[in-house]
Amino acid sequence: MISSVSLLLTTISCECGYNACHKTDPKKLNIHLIPESHDDVGWHMTPDGYYESRVRSIITNYVKSLQVSPNRRFTQVESYFFHRWWREQTQQTQDVVKGLVKNGQLVFTNGGWTVNDEGAAHYNEIIDQMTMGKFV
Numbered sequence: 001m002i003s004s005v006s007l008l009l010t011t012i013s014c015e016c017g018y019n020a021c022h023k024t025d026p027k028k029l030n031i032h033l034i035p036e037s038h039d040d041v042g043w044h045m046t047p048d049g050y051y052e053s054r055v056r057s058i059i060t061n062y063v064k065s066l067q068v069s070p071n072r073r074f075t076q077v078e079s080y081f082f083h084r085w086w087r088e089q090t091q092q093t094q095d096v097v098k099g100l101v102k103n104g105q106l107v108f109t110n111g112g113w114t115v116n117d118e119g120a121a122h123y124n125e126i127i128d129q130m131t132m133g134k135f136v
Contacts, residue, residue: 037077041114051084059085063097066105073105080113 024030039055041047059082062074076082086094100106110116116129 037075037081038115039078039081041078041080047080051081055081056085056088063093063100063106066100067096070103070105073107076106076108077110077115078113079108079111082108 037055037058039050039058041050043050045053059076066072066074086097089097097106101108110130112130114129116126121129
């Protein structure tokens with residue numbers, strides 16, 4: 001089964017890396033704050049519990065916020081939550097999100113169904129996390 005994220009990203013091409021960044025002033029200290037999701041899939045609650053109580057509104061609100069200003073960016077990490085949210089959306093909302101991805105405002109990192117534990121991770125655990133998720 002192809003995930004919603006894979007389908008979305010294969011249909012859109014955009015600039016990545018430093019080329020996608022705003023121009024900075026070399027005479028000033030430039031600080032980049034990158035908001036990202038890191039919503040654990042099934043840590044203190046079930047994945048359904050997290051999604052229903054928090055994550056659905058987080059994704060909905062960042063999509064609305066990104067539309068307000070082209071200078072805003074967001075990084076989505078967990079494919080599980082985005083996939084679930086995406087399936088609930090209208091074609092119009094999906095088209096808006098495709099535009100946000102195309103212009104570099106919404107990016108996806110990690111590629112896993114869930115995020116691995118970056119704080120105390122060993123490569124074996126990262127591989128397990130990317131292949132099996134937090135359900136193990």
